[in-house]
Amino acid sequence: MSAPTPAVSTARFDTVAAVPLRAGDTPERLAQALGGTVLAWSSCAALTSCTALVGLNHTLQAQQVPALSGRDVTTEPNRDVFGGGGTMTATMGGKITMWSGGKITMWSGGKITMWSGGTYAPLPENTALWQNIRLEEGQRLAPQLGAGVTVAVLDTGLDLQHPAFDGALSAPSTWHDFYDGDADPQEAGTLGTGAYGHGTNVAGIALQIAPAAKIMPLRVLGPDGSGDVVMIAQAIDWAVAKGAQVINLSLGSAEPSKVVQGALRRAADRGVLVVSSAGNDNRNKITYPASAADQKDLELTAVSVGSVDLQGVKSSFSNYASNLEMVAPGENVYAPAPEGRMAAWSGTSMAAPMVSGGLALALGAGADRRSLAGLITSTAGNVYGNQANDAFRGKLGEQGRLDLAHFLSSALK
Template sequence: MKNKFVPLSLLTLGLLSACSGTAPTAALPAPQERFARVALVPLEAGDTPQSLAQAVGGEVLSWNDAGCASGDEANCTAMIGVNEKLSAQNLHALGGRTVYVEPNKDVFSGGGTMTATMGGRISMWSGGQFSQLPENTALWQKIRLEEAQQLAPKLGQGVTVAVIDTGLDLQHPAFDGALTDPSDWYDFYSDDAIPQDEGTSGDKGYGHGTNVAGIVLQVAPEAKIMPLRVLGPDGSGDVVMVAKAIFWAAAHGADVINLSLGSSENSKSVQFAIDWVTLKGVLVVSSAGNSNLNTITYPAANASNGYHSGNYSLSVGSVALNDVKSSFSNYSSSLKMVAPGENVYAPAPDGRMTSWSGTSMAAPMASGGLALALGQQGSSARLVENMAGNAADIYKISANGLYKDKLGQKGRLDLVQFLGHASD
């Protein structure tokens, strides 16, 4: 496996100084604290978390001074939560350095629709072989899952996939033995250690993370899921929550991070977190969004940005079983690939099972596929490139003519082709 991230610890104000070469460190805000804005402030020699918090008028949320000594500006930054706009006095106290400030509250949302009300069904979990649910037979045949699992007989063993989402139904029997140790879990939305999928059947986001995690495990049954909650029952969450969960996932041993969420805003704070964890070899998979637009949501849109993180980041859109672009899926020349994302049957809260549709359901198929490969070879290098570059060509389908070169480098996920070239 990759080199693991240095574990996060609670930030102790006044004990850290800039340019000491430590990894990003995060502090959890007081319960229910949700900042209006988040600021990224470049560090200078002599800075301490306490002095910088006072200068900005906020609370230090993460402190990354690993690149200060070498002059690496991207890794010499603090993330600070603020509720007021920075004043002239604040800027003067910061000595003229460039500060990036962005909105924080409810910037991100999870994308998907429970399809039980549209011809699907809700049922109770009945046990059995979780990876062979008959409701998904056609889906798995499309991406050639059975053959792929024969090629990767470890089935993702030893691989941790962080699902950063609405949380999980932690007591669902389908997840029995499939989750990481509870010490690795966190609920950044409620600020506690129990990332339970909360809400009622009428809430937009309720069950979203439970479904996503269930899809990962159907593809890679021996992988472990690290549940991290950043979205509320309405499916929305803050920039700070998402960024801190990404740092947390890497610090606690995640090999793959699944982000079935997105924003129309390009959050520098979230991309900052992604850039950092991908430097450590963590793979990040993001959904493309469900607005049928010729643009994809962030952070998926940054997966092809040409920076180092692009080699370890994957954007995923959705197609139907006939390989035609899903009516809801966003598309773009920067999209790396697509996967089946319609009527995917998986666990639901309260021990139930149901199906969801969305690019949120396509992304965890790719995350599970990456887990299969990691379980066999251990190295994350080139896996994203090889998965996208060995997808099935769907551009010969006439209905996709309007989307030429906008449904991925090649097209739809093919796990057999991918695994055959995963070590190239």
């Protein structure tokens, strides 16, 4: 399926039907036959491989619709199936005044100097976190700092006017708000309520890892942190079509989605790397699409990420499972917040963009993207030496915690 044109309508639908297309089909005929609204439609030479997505607010009995005879039509719940987790744990009062030249980095003599005397200069509150994943060494190995790489952040949107993002966003023509159906993916809500600020934090974390990368803001979640299946699938296709090399999904669902799975396969076919958070329910099961990252058709491009503390111990909230591929520190991570502020969040949502940023560092330095999903997991640091993780042995990744220095030294050989 080619990247679908986002629906003009902002209507929400309880169910989505995936309908294989046949010669002679038109959006109008299909909508009338199903009594729904066509949300995605693509044209291609091999019509048997193309699928339209139709939003419905009633139960579809496909066998009772003559136009669907002989087609393998699938339906699944759509509305509010996905959610972005995490909790705001601290805020900084007043407006941020440390942004230098409108950048999240600091400048000295025309050069980026993020580290000074062993301290991370832009946001010193994160120094221990970044030392934990060896960010300083990693950035020295990849001095391009992600230049030329676009990371699509599918989330609650972000504060587009925040000075931290000045010059750090992709072209406005690549932005979209799939939740409200317009081109303005601005966060909406009240700071400290619901998921407002989640996307701004996630994007800001990715930029701290890869400061020269570009963020593509795509809003797929509302202020309460929930979003629809179709929004996620459309945004993945959009990100691929608009040139993102990395997609960050700090969100998840309790159950798999065939519609989203199709979009993930299309991203994999184009070699786009997808990083997904594992969920925050302290369960022996990770959320989807993190749970699909090790599947054969996605394993070369997808990575699942859980959370640990600075000692490498599983975060109390983090999900875990035998198919979880790696972890990163996801507790009290400071980043930009709406209204020009800074705030700390905790969640696997905060761990995922550290991995997305690490992949951007490698891509910006010219690494072969086909090897990166496997390398970033296989070069992770061992967390199983800590007895506190004995109950989770084999369920925090093959090795464990993100190690950017080890990863980049291996990727850039």
